[in-house]
Amino acid sequence: MARENKSRYVILGLLAHEPMTGYSIKKKIESSISNFYDISYGQIYPELARLEEQGLVVMKEDTNENGIVRKVYSITVDGHGQLQDWIAKPVEEEKIHYDILLKLFFGGQISVGENIEHIKAFRDRAATKLEMFEEFEATLRILLGESVDHAYYLLTVMFGKKAYKAYLEWADYAIDYLSEHKNKRGGCCE
Amino acid sequence: MARENKSRYVILGLLAHEPMTGYSIKKKIESSISNFYDISYGQIYPELARLEEQGLVVMKEDTNENGIVRKVYSITVDGHGQLQDWIAKPVEEEKIHYDILLKLFFGGQISVGENIEHIKAFRDRAATKLEMFEEFEATLRILLGESVDHAYYLLTVMFGKKAYKAYLEWADYAIDYLSEHKNKRGGCCE
DNA sequence: GGAGGCATGTAAAGGGTTACATGATTGA
DNA sequence: TCAATCATGTAACCCTTTACATGCCTCC
Numbered sequence: 384m385a386r387e388n389k390s391r392y393v394i395l396g397l398l399a400h401e402p403m404t405g406y407s408i409k410k411k412i413e414s415s416i417s418n419f420y421d422i423s424y425g426q427i428y429p430e431l432a433r434l435e436e437q438g439l440v441v442m443k444e445d446t447n448e449n450g451i452v453r454k455v456y457s458i459t460v461d462g463h464g465q466l467q468d469w470i471a472k473p474v475e476e477e478k479i480h481y482d483i484l485l486k487l488f489f490g491g492q493i494s495v496g497e498n499i500e501h502i503k504a505f506r507d508r509a510a511t512k513l514e515m516f517e518e519f520e521a522t523l524r525i526l527l528g529e530s531v532d533h534a535y536y537l538l539t540v541m542f543g544k545k546a547y548k549a550y551l552e553w554a555d556y557a558i559d560y561l562s563e564h565k566n567k568r569g570g571c572c573e
Numbered sequence: 574m575a576r577e578n579k580s581r582y583v584i585l586g587l588l589a590h591e592p593m594t595g596y597s598i599k600k601k602i603e604s605s606i607s608n609f610y611d612i613s614y615g616q617i618y619p620e621l622a623r624l625e626e627q628g629l630v631v632m633k634e635d636t637n638e639n640g641i642v643r644k645v646y647s648i649t650v651d652g653h654g655q656l657q658d659w660i661a662k663p664v665e666e667e668k669i670h671y672d673i674l675l676k677l678f679f680g681g682q683i684s685v686g687e688n689i690e691h692i693k694a695f696r697d698r699a700a701t702k703l704e705m706f707e708e709f710e711a712t713l714r715i716l717l718g719e720s721v722d723h724a725y726y727l728l729t730v731m732f733g734k735k736a737y738k739a740y741l742e743w744a745d746y747a748i749d750y751l752s753e754h755k756n757k758r759g760g761c762c763e
Numbered sequence: 764g765g766a767g768g769c770a771t772g773t774a775a776a777g778g779g780t781t782a783c784a785t786g787a788t789t790g791a
Numbered sequence: 792t793c794a795a796t797c798a799t800g801t802a803a804c805c806c807t808t809t810a811c812a813t814g815c816c817t818c819c
Binding site for chain 1: 582589605665670681694720733743
């Protein structure tokens with residue numbers, strides 16, 4: 384995590400599809416991969432400037448009828464090359480970095496009830512996300528013929544679906560488990 | 574992610590169990606929560622100094638028979654209070670931040686074969702981790718009576734088990750899916 | 764008139780990794 | 792003797808978030 388400057392490749396990846404402004408890059412990320420990736424304007428604009436300097440993207444000012452200027456960026460051949468190199472490189476090892484697990488690991492420091500509340504909140508979020516991914520899946524399966532990209536997008540959505548389904552099942556299990564234990568013995572902190 | 578200085582609470586959490594040196598804190602993390610949390614010495618030592626300055630831990634120099642000094646840190650009442658406050662606070666929303674999903678989202682930029690290779694590598698890692706979690710589970714179920722902490726530890730292990738099982742199933746599905754597509758149409762980049 | 768979206772940025776601060784630096788002990 | 796483990800730290804650098812700053816347009 385952190386060493387590789389993913390933001391630059393995500394930006395290049397989106398520009399490989401179509402020219403965009405910094406603002407639209409942000410919006411696109413929010414509407415597509417926000418579940419797997421985050422970015423802020425504080426990263427996008429300086430990164431676009433750097434990419435331009437290095438010749439990986441080119442900027443064209445687009446003035447509309449009202450005289451408002453938008454900076455539209457397009458990917459160059461060099462940029463495309465670096466993008467492909469990055470995508471083809473071996474995938475970084477993944478790690479589960481969830482607050483819930485860290486806090487649960489130290490769960491003995493608070494009451495069983497508080498731990499259950501934490502898991503319930505997690506459970507609700509997982510349920511919402513699962514629904515969302517299921518809707519995405521339905522939509523995508525209809526659009527599937529249109530472009531090869533949709534197949535890859537679908538695979539990421541399927542990951543989300545299967546992952547959150549497992550998370551939800553775990554949460555139900557964990558809540559049951561702790562509820563039982565809470566009843567069996569009074570607990571140290573109840 | 575990032576705004577809350579988790580490292581300080583993880584350190585406090587471990588010190589709540591027993592006094593430790595910076596070095597042993599690192600080792601403990603590696604042998605227990607390394608799957609859910611990472612830390613480096615570059616974080617531990619300065620953080621311990623800060624915690625001491627703020628009175629959340631106290632340091633005692635422990636000189637052994639050879640005259641070697643170890644700095645052993647213990648948590649204070651204040652430290653314990655802040656630890657509990659943190660654990661009791663609502664859990665941060667979790668996000669799936671996996672390189673594999675980012676690269677797969679841009680999978681159309683490389684060949685189907687390369688994408689399959691990426692997923693296979695992911696699959697193998699998931700299989701290894703799943704096995705590891707299953708072994709942890711078996712060990713923990715035996716030790717379960719010893720301490721309340723083991724129950725919470727078990728829950729995090731169960732999460733790992735269920736998560737990686739789902740990841741593994743997804744990977745098998747994704748490999749099949751792409752293999753089929755590869756055979757159906759030549760693909761743009763094959 | 765005001766809210767919300769479009770659009771572009773900067774600056775400070777914080778969190779975290781990597782590399783460097785050092786040195787003793789222990790077991791093979 | 793050599794590698795590994797115990798043990799403590801610093802410095803540079805990078806990535807990222809948050810907050811601030813600005814201004815136009817459109818729709819209600």
